Amino acid sequence: MSDHNLNGKTALITGSTSGIGLAIAIALARAGARIVLHGQGDQQLHADALAQVDGAGAGDSQYFDVDLRDVSAIDGMMTRLDEAGGVDILVNNAGVQIIAPLAQATAQIWDTVLAVNLSAAFHTMRHALPKMAQNGYGRVINIASVHGLVASVNKAPYVASKFGLNGLSKAAALEYADAGTKARGGVTVNTICPGWTETALIEPQIQERAELHGGDREAGIKDMLSEKQPSQRISDVREIGALVLFLCSPLAHNMTGSSLSIDGGWSAQ
Ligand code: NAD
Numbered sequence: 001m002s003d004h005n006l007n008g009k010t011a012l013i014t015g016s017t018s019g020i021g022l023a024i025a026i027a028l029a030r031a032g033a034r035i036v037l038h039g040q041g042d043q044q045l046h047a048d049a050l051a052q053v054d055g056a057g058a059g060d061s062q063y064f065d066v067d068l069r070d071v072s073a074i075d076g077m078m079t080r081l082d083e084a085g086g087v088d089i090l091v092n093n094a095g096v097q098i099i100a101p102l103a104q105a106t107a108q109i110w111d112t113v114l115a116v117n118l119s120a121a122f123h124t125m126r127h128a129l130p131k132m133a134q135n136g137y138g139r140v141i142n143i144a145s146v147h148g149l150v151a152s153v154n155k156a157p158y159v160a161s162k163f164g165l166n167g168l169s170k171a172a173a174l175e176y177a178d179a180g181t182k183a184r185g186g187v188t189v190n191t192i193c194p195g196w197t198e199t200a201l202i203e204p205q206i207q208e209r210a211e212l213h214g215g216d217r218e219a220g221i222k223d224m225l226s227e228k229q230p231s232q233r234i235s236d237v238r239e240i241g242a243l244v245l246f247l248c249s250p251l252a253h254n255m256t257g258s259s260l261s262i263d264g265g266w267s268a269q
Pocket of ligand 1: 019069095105144145198201202
């Protein structure tokens with residue numbers, strides 16, 4: 001396999017009908033991977049995402065509509081993929097953020113955030129990793145957050161889920177560290193920890209800040225960045241796609257158990 005040639009590889013990216021997940025799917029499709037998109041609900045969003053990965057060069061792309069709070073539905077999706085040859089690259093990207101002070105965060109909020117952001121990754125990894133080890137090549141890339149490295153107020157379930165995802169990934173990385181060979185690429189498990197990245201997930205926070213500046217969206221973004229992200233620059237989803245692509249290369253065979261920040265210095269403070 002040349003450095004970024006993913007021909008013959010199958011990549012499942014959860015939550016890939018929008019935002020960071022879709023950018024990752026497009027980056028992997030451009031490198032030749034067969035793409036398995038995943039999302040929930042909106043049919044038009046699915047159709048648009050499929051058209052974009054097909055346009056990027058993915059052959060034979062598929063789509064699964066699965067609620068990640070439903071463990072049996074995750075098991076069903078992973079079993080079907082296993083029967084079709086398995087998953088070489090697993091990107092656990094789907095996530096939810098519900099902002100509330102701890103005492104007002106209900107049990108339902110806790111259960112939802114932990115199920116989607118943490119438990120779902122455990123369930124997909126449990127299925128995918130043994131076959132990756134058999135093949136001598138596999139990549140698990142879990143999209144955590146800067147909130148998996150440092151905390152912020154009013155985000156207790158989200159912060160707990162993302163710290164958990166970093167821990168889960170490190171434990172899995174150790175279990176599979178010696179699988180495969182340098183030439184094949186081995187089996188690695190890493191997380192990417194983005195700071196502010198312009199997607200639908202943070203739009204409510206952008207709007208809240210924009211309101212403080214008479215509805216000026218750019219001023220709202222600037223305000224958010226000045227509080228946390230020293231670069232003062234918001235990330236673009238394609239930057240995360242580019243890092244995922246590098247991690248999939250055999251050159252990254254010895255990068256495992258890492259939590260890689262793309263946060264403009266946020267977690268360095
Ligand atoms: P997004 O809202 O565009 O994507 C989230 C995806 O998760 C969507 O496709 C959504 O359908 C899916 N999802 C949510 N609940 C689900 C459920 N119950 N079942 C199935 N799918 C579900 O937002 P994004 O910013 O692209 O988020 C992608 C990941 O990046 C998330 O894990 C998020 O926590 C993380 N992240 C984002 C930022 C940021 O600033 N945007 C920063 C750090 C981390």
